[in-house]
Amino acid sequence: MSVKKVFMLALLTCQILTSCNLTSPERYFDVTVLNSNSITGISGDGLMNELESPSVKLKEGSKSDVVPMTRKETIDLKILVIEDNLKKLSELSETAETKEMIQTSTSLHEYVLAIYKNEYRELAKMYDEGAPQEQIQAKGQAIHDKYNARFEELFSKLTMLGKSYAEKHNISVKWRFG
Template sequence: MKTIAAVLFSATLLVACNTATPDKYFDIAVLNCNVLHGFANDILLQELQNPGVKLVEGSTEKTEPLTRKEVIESKISYIEESYSKVRDLKETAETKEMLSASKAVYAYVLPVYKNEYTQLAKKFDEGAPADELDAMAQHITTTYAAGFEKLMTALTDAGKPYAAKNNIPVKWDVQTSPE
């Protein structure tokens, strides 16, 4: 009998430990999507035109530019990790719409990063002509920007009432009028 009670107590404790708070749900499902801000617009193109730097291996002071491939691989890695975290969250009646919207955003952008943006990064690293790079970037914007904005709007629309209901303080798009 003591063994059964111990097992039930442990199972209850495990379930309690795996329950994410409303803040955690919101952070993972909505706020982590902020990294996608430059998707299908000039922000990511500018990042590819002027990549950051990294420390040279074995040095603590000398830096070198990141390759564009490294920039995109880093974004893909973060997106995959974030997408996995969203998929791992337990869906509830209260979180269903927000999680579904978040998953839709990640499912939309990930293949574009793995394909079109990876190809664009390769072209940058190979020194392709500017007009070819611009044409590829414009194709990505033309093809994906509207769909991305629609999905992000759906995520925001799902996230706002969730944040309000759970008293999560959020500044929504500070460039527009506050709601």
């Protein structure tokens, strides 16, 4: 076989491989739909409960002593998770079948990220600085009232798209929401 034919065959193989989407339906589902479970706390009382009773971490320099996380650390950790989810979403190739699901998930994550970076950071600061409980509750309620309707709209749409996609691809899922 001539060098030219080998080169043409190699080029054709590369084109075929790059045009094929090697991402499994399960991966699309996990990244677009399942990863959204990490942000559902803003819809109900989940995040407020988490801020009231923060997680613990190992005390610096200790192998066994734990201390509560600051609320700022809690929110910053959630921001990192959302940013990681957005990175994974951006790495997915959109297909005719997955485009709306990816775009809806991206919109939902971007929407929540902005809320965390602004309002929830302010709320975390109030907690960490010992603001009166009434102010904290009022701020939490104001955040919920301002943002929950749009969150629910995006989350419901993503859930609907996810259910359809999972059913079509025989992905076994137990739905808690929607």
